[in-house]
Structure formats: C-alpha cells, structure tokens
Amino acid sequence: MTAFVDLDRVTLRYGAGDTLALSETTMKIAKGEFIAVVGPSGCGKSSLLKLVSGLMRPSTGTVIVNGQEVTGPLKIVGMAFQNPTLLPWRTTLDNVMLPMEIVEPHRHRLRKARAEYEERARAMLASVGLAGFEDKFPWQLSGGMQQRTSLCRALIHEPDLLMLDEPFGALDAFTREELWAILQNLWTKRPFTVILVTHDLREAAYLADTIYVMSKRPGRIVHVRPNDLPRPRNLETTFTRDFTDLVHELRDHISAVRAAEETLP
Amino acid sequence: MTPQAKAFLDKAMPLVSAIGLFLVWELVCRLFAIPDYLLPTPSASFAAAWTYRDAIWMHALQTLLTTLAGFALAVAFGVLLGVAVGSSRAVYRAANPLLIGFNSVPKVAVVPVLVMWFGIGTVPAILTAFLISFFPIVVNVATGLATLEPELRDVLRSLGATRMDILLKVGFPRALPFFFASLKVAVTLAFVGSVMSETVASNLGVGYLMMSASSRFNMPLVFAGLLVIAAMGVAMYAVFSLIEHRSTRWAHRGGDTL
Numbered sequence: 302m303t304a305f306v307d308l309d310r311v312t313l314r315y316g317a318g319d320t321l322a323l324s325e326t327t328m329k330i331a332k333g334e335f336i337a338v339v340g341p342s343g344c345g346k347s348s349l350l351k352l353v354s355g356l357m358r359p360s361t362g363t364v365i366v367n368g369q370e371v372t373g374p375l376k377i378v379g380m381a382f383q384n385p386t387l388l389p390w391r392t393t394l395d396n397v398m399l400p401m402e403i404v405e406p407h408r409h410r411l412r413k414a415r416a417e418y419e420e421r422a423r424a425m426l427a428s429v430g431l432a433g434f435e436d437k438f439p440w441q442l443s444g445g446m447q448q449r450t451s452l453c454r455a456l457i458h459e460p461d462l463l464m465l466d467e468p469f470g471a472l473d474a475f476t477r478e479e480l481w482a483i484l485q486n487l488w489t490k491r492p493f494t495v496i497l498v499t500h501d502l503r504e505a506a507y508l509a510d511t512i513y514v515m516s517k518r519p520g521r522i523v524h525v526r527p528n529d530l531p532r533p534r535n536l537e538t539t540f541t542r543d544f545t546d547l548v549h550e551l552r553d554h555i556s557a558v559r560a561a562e563e564t565l566p
Numbered sequence: 567m568t569p570q571a572k573a574f575l576d577k578a579m580p581l582v583s584a585i586g587l588f589l590v591w592e593l594v595c596r597l598f599a600i601p602d603y604l605l606p607t608p609s610a611s612f613a614a615a616w617t618y619r620d621a622i623w624m625h626a627l628q629t630l631l632t633t634l635a636g637f638a639l640a641v642a643f644g645v646l647l648g649v650a651v652g653s654s655r656a657v658y659r660a661a662n663p664l665l666i667g668f669n670s671v672p673k674v675a676v677v678p679v680l681v682m683w684f685g686i687g688t689v690p691a692i693l694t695a696f697l698i699s700f701f702p703i704v705v706n707v708a709t710g711l712a713t714l715e716p717e718l719r720d721v722l723r724s725l726g727a728t729r730m731d732i733l734l735k736v737g738f739p740r741a742l743p744f745f746f747a748s749l750k751v752a753v754t755l756a757f758v759g760s761v762m763s764e765t766v767a768s769n770l771g772v773g774y775l776m777m778s779a780s781s782r783f784n785m786p787l788v789f790a791g792l793l794v795i796a797a798m799g800v801a802m803y804a805v806f807s808l809i810e811h812r813s814t815r816w817a818h819r820g821g822d823t824l
Contacts, residue, residue: 351720354720354724355724356720356723356724374723374724374726375724376724376725376726378724378725379724380720380721380724382717382720382721384715384717386715386717386718386721388718388735388736388739388740389816389817390739390742390814390816390817399735400725402735403722403725403726403727403731403735404725404726405726438816440816454721455721458725464724
C-alpha cells in the first residue's frame with residue numbers, strides 16, 4: 302500500500318538561531334485515514350501541518366502527498382484553525398462559498414453553477430445543524446456555530462486532505478463533544494484524509510484511526526498508537542473501559558515526554 | 567428620565583454643546599468688556615458673516631472646491647501608495663522612512679516652494695491640501711492590508727489563491743473601515759492645507775478673506791471666516807462619517823457612528 306501522505310525523515314529549522322522545530326519525523330498516512338497528532342504545546346505540531354500543506358518547505362527530508370513531492374502550497378487542502386477566521390463582512394453562506402470562488406475548476410464554473418453550489422453549501426450547513434443561519438453574519442453566531450461554519454468552508458470544495466489545527470480548542474466541553482460527532486459524521490459520509498493537531502487526548506481518542514505522540518523541542522514522534530475502537534463512536538464510547546485505557550496510555554506517554562524535558566540541562 | 571427624553575437629549579447633544587460654547591464666549595466678551603479688535607463676540611461675528619455674505623459665499627466656495635480637489639488627489643494617491651506599502655514588505659521598508667520624514671515637514675514651509683513653481687493662487691492651495699491630507703490615508707490603508715490574520719492567509723493560500731485573489735477577496739474589504747476612518751481625518755486636514763496656502767499666497771478663498779480682513783482690523787469678519795471653515799469641516803466630516811457607516815456596516819455591528 303502506498304501512503305497518501307508520506308513524510309520521510311523530515312527536519313525543519315527556522316530562524317537565525319537554527320531553532321529545530323521538527324526532527325527526523327517519519328509518517329505514513331493512508332488515503333482516507335483520520336490521524337491525530339498530540340503533544341505538549343510548542344512541539345511543532347502546527348509546523349507539521351504547514352509542511353504537509355506546502356506552506357513551509359522542510360530543511361531536510363521529503364514530503365510526498367498523493368505521489369508527488371510537495372514544493373509549493375497544495376491546492377487540494379481544506380484548513381480550519383482554533384480561530385474560525387471567518388470574514389466578518391460575509392454572511393455564513395458567503396463565507397462557506399469562499400473556496401468555490403478560488404479553487405479550480407469551481408472558480409470558472411461559478412457564474413453558471415452558482416445556484417448548484419449554493420445548494421451544496423446550504424446542504425452542508427444543514428448537515429452541521431446551521432440550517433436557517435445562512436444569512437446571519439459571523440458576529441451573530443456563537444463560537445461553536447462559527448467553528449462549524451469554518452469546518453463547512455474547509456470542506457465545501459471536497460478537498461482530499463483536511464488539516465485541523467486545534468479546531469475545537471476554544472470551545473466549551475459540551476460544544477466540543479457535539480462537534481466531534483459532527484466531524485465524524487462528515488468524514489464517514491465522504492472519507493477524506495484528516496490530520497488533526499490537538500492537545501485534547503480524549504478528542505484524539507474519539508476521532509482518530511491512528512494517534513501520534515510528539516515530544517517537544519525538537520518535535521519528534523515518540524509513539525504511534527493505532528486506535529481500533531469501533532465506529533461510529535459516540536459519547537457512550539468515551540465512558541468505556543477501552544477508551545479510558547487508551548486516554549491513560551496516551552497521558553503516560555505525554556508525561557514521559559514532559560519529564561524527559563525537565564531532566565534536560 | 568424617560569427613555570424618549572434620553573434619546574432626544576442624545577440627539578440634541580451636539581447642538582447643545584455648540585450653543586453652550588457660543589453663550590460662554592458671548593458672556594466672557596461682555597463681562598470683561600473685551601474690545602472687538604481682540605476678540606469679537608459671536609453675535610458680532612455672525613452679524614459680520616451676514617453683512618459680507620456675498621463675499622463670504624464666493625470665497626467659501628473657492629476654499630471648498632480647492633479643498634475637495636486636493637482631497638480627491640490625496641485619496642487617489644493615498645490608496646495607491648497604501649496598497650503598495652501594505653501588501654509588499656519591500657515597498658514598506660523602502661517607503662516608510664521617506665513618508666515619515668515627509669510628513670514631519672511643516673506644510674507651511676512648502677507653500678513658498680509651491681508658489682515659486684506654480685505662482686500664487688489655486689494650484690498651490692490644492693497641492694498643499696493634497697500634501698497635508700494623503701498621509702493618514704496611506705497609513706490606514708496600509709495598516710488595514712498588513713494586519714491580515716496569518717491563519718486566514720494560510721487558508722486562502724492552501725486553496726491556491728494568488729496574491730491578487732487575497733487582496734481582492736480579503737485585503738480590500740478588510741481595509742475598507744480603516745480607509746473610511748482615514749477619510750474623515752484627511753478631509754479636515756485638507757481644509758487646514760488649503761486655508762493655510764490661501765492665507766500665504768492667494769487672492770481668493772476664506773484664508774485670503776481672513777488675511778485681508780485682519781489687515782483692516784475687521785476682527786468680526788476674521789472670526790466669521792473661522793466659523794465658516796469650521797462649519798465646512800464639520801459638514802464634510804459628517805458626510806464621510808455617513809458614507810463610512812453605510813458601506814461598512816459589518817464593522818460597526820449596527821452600533822452608532824463616531
């Protein structure tokens with residue numbers, strides 16, 4: 302099996318002080334796989350996303366996505382961040398439509414197919430529970446609703462690769478759990494490859510097929526843990542023995558990583 | 567106080583403060599018997615404005631058109647330069663010290679140069695208005711463009727957006743409130759520029775009117791000129807404030823304008 306995303310001994314340095322952000326990172330992600338990267342903050346998780354999406358180039362090593370080495374920004378990627386980064390002058394619907402105005406071939410078809418695309422955007426908003434909010438502006442939505450809109454914007458152009466950088470980090474626990482289910486639902490309907498960066502271990506255990514634990518400074522993958530909890534997972538899953546055991550196991554790895562750092566000179 | 571009365575007071579506040587200022591001014595002049603040639607009363611100033619209404623109208627129109635011409639130049643040039651400075655780090659690095667240096671030069675010192683080049687009259691006044699008012703526009707447009715969130719830029723770049731796409735879809739709409747805020751400031755500055763130039767080197771405009779009135783010790787007319795300039799400044803500010811509010815409603819979230 303060839304990997305869809307293939308990182309081969311990738312190292313990233315930046316700044317004049319030669320700060321090592323990532324060191325000798327190797328990952329193989331299959332097409333349609335949902336992976337999570339967990340680790341203490343400042344461990345280069347976000348740099349990893351930028352490397353895979355081509356927004357940054359590795360110092361050494363290669364990044365291959367879909368059989369081709371990444372040399373510039375990829376165009377098959379959807380992204381969502383902790384900050385929903387919606388455009389305040391656009392309605393919810395127009396915010397979700399933004400990728401259609403930029404990504405080919407939609408961009409050229411937009412004039413003719415606007416009605417069809419808007420229908421798709423409405424359906425998508427409805428599937429995340431935002432029917433009836435299409436004409437509201439971002440500041441009229443709650444934080445959770447804004448984040449759902451941001452997810453729709455990341456997925457409307459049906460990207461093959463979805464990058465999530467702590468997307469639910471700023472939400473309250475209930476909203477966060479609700480959005481886990483929504484995201485899992487979207488992913489089940491049309492499987493795309495997901496790289497989720499988070500420091501919420503329960504989030505990783507709920508969503509991912511494979512969990513990578515990273516150490517910090519320099520970021521390095523210290524543990525890979527396949528997660529074969531049955532799908533679809535729901536809130537009940539999070540109370541099962543297997544789930545809590547998994548979270549504990551991840552927690553131990555993180556503690557080990559942090560302890561190792563503290564003993565460093 | 568009932569909510570209606572509160573709302574009425576809120577609306578009437580600008581008028582109340584203006585009338586209050588004139589009342590205090592009038593009282594101070596009368597109580598201390600200040601002679602007209604030092605500080606005329608507002609009533610004398612208004613009377614002078616009425617007496618010389620034809621002359622004032624002609625000069626005020628000249629000043630208004632001069633100011634607007636200079637201001638229009640400032641908007642066109644300011645937006646172009648602001649876009650260049652705000653979207654390219656190299657241009658920013660190159661232009662910034664020059665701009666700050668230029669803005670620090672008192673424009674009244676530039677008027678004699680302009681007079682040498684273009685003679686006295688309308689042209690130096692337009693150019694002074696332009697020179698004094700373009701800087702805030704450049705700074706604000708550039709700031710609006712340069713403060714784009716890096717995450718948003720990443721989202722767009724990972725969709726394959728070109729620099730032009732990012733500028734059109736996000737940069738310009740985002741910079742719009744900054745731009746309009748600068749217009750309000752710039753238009754009042756433009757009045758400063760044109761009147762200053764008229765005072766030094768012109769035979770038309772409110773600035774010239776005031777100079778010639780003061781040389782004849784007609785202080786009420788000088789103050790009438792000042793009041794006319796202030797009124798035009800307030801009116802222009804209000805116009806651009808209204809345009810700003812209409813076109814960037816999202817940035818104010820339905821709240822009141824300043």
